[in-house]
Amino acid sequence: MSGPPGLDLARLAGWLPAVLPAAGPQLRAELIAGGRSNLTYTLTDGEQTWILRRPPLGDVLAIAHDMGREYRVMTALRDTRVPVPRTIALCLDTGVLGAPFYLMQRVAGTPYRRAAELAALGPTRTRHIAQGLVDTLTRLHAVDPDAVGLADFGRPEGFLARQVQRWRRQLDASRSRELPAADALHDALAADVPAASPIGIVHGDYRLDNVLVDQDDRPAAVIDWEMATLGDPLTDLALLVVYQRLGGLLAPLGLDAAAAPGYLTEAQVRARYAAGSDRDMSRFGWYLGLASYKLAGILEGIHLRHSRGQTVGAGFAGIGEAVPPLLAAGLRALRENG
Structure with missing residues (x-):
């Protein structure tokens, strides 16, 4: 399996069953256009689709690309009046993708920009x-x-x-x-x-x-x-x-x-x-x-x-x-x- 830059699908397929046992082994991913800092991808096994976030490529300021902070605040807000995606799993093991990342629910909606x-x-x-x-x-x-x-x-x-x-x-x-x-x-x-x-x-x-x-x-x-x-x-x-x-x-x-x-x-x-x-x-x-x-x-x-x-x-x-x-x-x- 080949993936977009920043995403090793073979390694990801080896990690995913631990958090989503029903996930299929054949993964496909696409970089979502518009990301200017942390990278955002759609990830699918052909049946289900999730969103994956990871830091940008290259040397970056760690404090500005802290996956744990993103994951924590969205998890904390899930029962408030602030709408947020449902978080699924956080991976701090850099051996999987070379950087921390997390998975969350894909929410249907449009990010209007223009x-x-x-x-x-x-x-x-x-x-x-x-x-x-x-x-x-x-x-x-x-x-x-x-x-x-x-x-x-x-x-x-x-x-x-x-x-x-x-x-x-x-x-x-x-x-x-x-x-x-x-x-x-x-x-x-x-x-x-x-x-x-x-x-x-x-x-x-x-x-x-x-x-x-x-x-x-x-x-x-x-x-x-x-x-x-x-x-x-x-x-x-x-x-x-x-x-x-x-x-x-x-x-x-x-x-x-x-x-x-x-x-x-x-x-x-x-x-x-x-x-x-x-x-x-x-x-x-x-x-x-x-x-x-x-x-x-x-x-x-x-x-x-x-x-x-x-x-x-x-x-x-x-x-x-x-x-x-x-x-x-x-x-x-x-x-x-x-």
Whole structure:
């Protein structure tokens, strides 16, 4: 059996019966297009189909690709109002695929990414999808981490200051060119860290194509939990807004869904979230600056891995061109009020 890059189907077939005794020996797999970091595959024995997640190929920051964290948070949320796939098995033995990985349920749903995809549905359905996206985020942020066994899932004390330093380290580890605005944005963020809002579960990369939408236009599952932790949930909302603001700039990623007719405006997104949450948003401009800095760090890492031929999938050419204007946008956002 041959498989896509990163997946040794022969070794996988030897491991699978221990967790799924009824699984057939003849496996087929396909890399799901659109994965920009951890790799996601459909895996089937011809009768059943699952989803497998593993870290990207090449040298990566372990903390950003922790399979155990993804698996744990989805398992913890399975009985809450936050829709997540059912987890099946976690494998930490790197002798199977060369890296840790996990299996989970395949959930039927569409990860809408492009405005054209939503435009085909019409403005009424698009608005309903956007509302569901925001409402699911407020439900996630309302979950008590202690109640679902995630009290030790992160270190929320000093979370915002550590985020600034973490993404500086990410940028420094990935930087292969001069980015003067990165230093300016870091210094401005570090100099004026606000008091954090109440602790909650942070997804870390919440956007429409990380939510599978069912045939009734409802969120069926929130996916891609690789950066989940405990901290200040307003960082999720800020990143969602930055993705919306910069859809055109992020054309290489195809993330322009918010431009579709009927999609909530930025003001409507923020107002809908605020209606379902009592968090103080008076310093939201700072959060937008941090979100821009974080996204710049993510894209710069992808740019570096792509330049080294270590990233699997299409759509990466030119992705690094988005980083300098994104950093500039982050500096501008710091001047905004809530």
